[in-house]
């Protein structure tokens with residue numbers, strides 16, 4: 001197959017409206033440039049006084065900077081609509097633009113009206129009332145201020161649906177991959193559009209097979225959420241967070257942010273977020289359950305480790321932790337008191353005193369209020385409020401009084417809360433059957449299960465560490481004592497919106513905690529229960545997640561877009577061995593046959609010459625971004641080294657610190673998940689590497705074989721894996 005040519009490289013001018021659309025484009029570009037000139041002309045941004053003039057000029061400068069990148073490509077589609085007997089054509093672009101003096105306005109893709117371009121609906125009720133009808137939907141391929149092609153997607157006068165939407169989609173899917181995730185604003189499909197615009201303020205779980213565009217849609221939903229049309233639900237990009245499974249993928253995905261105009265969104269991993277919140281940046285996060293499941297052949301121990309990990313992530317653990325902390329703090333308060341003489345202006349010094357009964361009452365109120373910023377801060381605020389009211393402090397003396405009380409209150413808080421750090425307290429809870437029983441939520445068998453240690457045979461790192469399965473418990477302690485959310489200066493605020501990628505790997509307990517950390521209803525989860533690599537950490541079903549996210553709906557994306565028919569079919573064969581879900585429907589895009597390179601098992605250099613040849617073949621087919629996928633990181637390092645002897649220079653990506661910058665890379669399957677390449681080469685694609693009887697290994701084989709958009713090669717010294725032979 002030759003390299004997929006860019007659809008925008010040539011002008012296709014056969015459409016009868018091409019000249020008219022070319023003229024409209026020129027008019028729009030000119031109108032935008034005029035507007036930018038106007039904004040940039042500081043002399044014309046005059047207010048009543050100097051200060052207002054400066055503010056006006058700064059605002060105008062910002063508008064100009066936002067519009068400038070869009071002049072080369074002002075819009076990508078149009079809608080002909082009829083409202084109240086009047087026909088009108090609306091142009092849809094990535095950035096809204098109002099042409100105050102002429103007919104060249106552009107409607108933003110993320111507006112309510114913009115949605116009509118993507119949906120299949122033919123009528124709608126405009127905000128001003130009446131009835132609107134869609135007469136035509138039209139795609140306009142524009143680059144560098146030049147119109148390249150006009151494609152009608154729907155035309156009332158030409159019999160309705162033209163099949164153009166599929167045509168435009170296929171053209172886009174044939175493009176080569178890039179070094180970052182791309183936006184799909186121009187070719188968003190109706191079901192994706194509906195998922196993306198699920199009502200703001202309600203949580204949503206988007207379930208979809210590999211390549212259905214879940215991750216892409218999650219980022220688009222964030223961009224949509226930042227539009228002012230979302231009203232009270234509007235989100236600020238800087239107050240949003242996306243959690244992705246590893247940092248290589250997070251950096252790859254974050255490249256989509258500027259295109260969507262949401263640059264300040266924080267894209268990170270659950271581990272980084274968690275250790276940051278715990279204030280333990282040096283803490284190493286292990287996953288010893290996974291190690292045990294992969295290396296231990298004792299089925300009883302494996303089952304025990306699985307069940308214990310599941311229980312640690314059970315949503316009930318939130319209340320187990322809360323009850324435990326209630327008991328701990330009450331015990332710590334026993335015998336405590338506060339007594340402090342406070343100097344006041346124009347009055348005799350007063351004594352502020354709290355007995356241990358008073359302190360217990362305060363604790364009860366704080367637990368009942370359950371503040372987002374945590375019980376420690378809540379306790380402090382409650383004591384301060386009592387002091388001010390007991391002592392009748394006038395407003396202008398409040399700060400002074402609180403300053404005097406600060407040290408004694410801090411000392412009291414230290415005596416009550418200091419001994420409960422998240423790491424020690426989570427472990428203390430797990431080590432105490434009485435503490436586990438206190439809430440009455442766990443059965444005796446469950447308490448006994450938590451008391452076992454099936455992982456004792458798995459080594460632990462030398463430095464401070466926490467296992468991925470205990471981390472949610474530690475976060476729960478942190479959430480209750482120190483608070484959970486987004487640090488905004490010195491205060492803790494809820495996130496405006498949180499997006500979770502690979503959401504099938506988050507435990508219900510983590511969901512409950514993330515639900516606390518964000519504004520109510522502002523959580524979007526993207527996942528595929530069938531792709532779960534870490535079932536012991538994740539929910540057994542989406543219902544378990546819905547139970548902790550009130551009002552959450554599950555939406556399903558049924559189509560997959562990433563790969564050619566040949567690659568999709570091969571992947572489906574592997575997935576069918578562990579996934580009983582209905583067949584997914586791929587886009588019918590034909591590509592090169594899957595290439596197979598097999599050498600005898602005892603070939604002198606093993607599979608190395610074959611991998612080198614596969615790379616040359618992929619490059620000869622015009623592909624630039626090519627991945628050689630290995631089973632393990634050590635294999636990738638070794639391969640990068642040895643392939644040099646075969647005139648092949650592949651960049652290794654073997655740690656989370658590495659970045660994918662395009663070109664030829666070699667990386668382990670664990671870091672390849674979520675990334676995609678024009679061509680992929682699966683090395684050691686055999687049963688010695690991917691054990692046929694282990695479901696986890698078959699899932700890994702699936703991930704390896706589903707990274708390519710256009711061209712896939714399977715390489716082995718010795719027989720290929722029977723699932724792909």
Ligand SMILES: Nc1ncnc2c1ncn2[C@@H]1O[C@H](COP(=O)(O)OP(=O)(O)OP(=O)(O)O)[C@@H](O)[C@H]1O
Pocket residue numbers: 169172173182184187188189192208209210211212213214215216217528531561562673674676
């Ligand atoms: N509407 C669309 N138009 C063009 N390309 C699309 C569209 N939807 C998805 N794609 C492309 O399909 C590929 C897969 O998208 P994405 O990675 O978001 O899927 P995913 O469901 O998150 O996959 P996975 O489960 O494997 O992580 C990407 O190349 C994306 O650009």
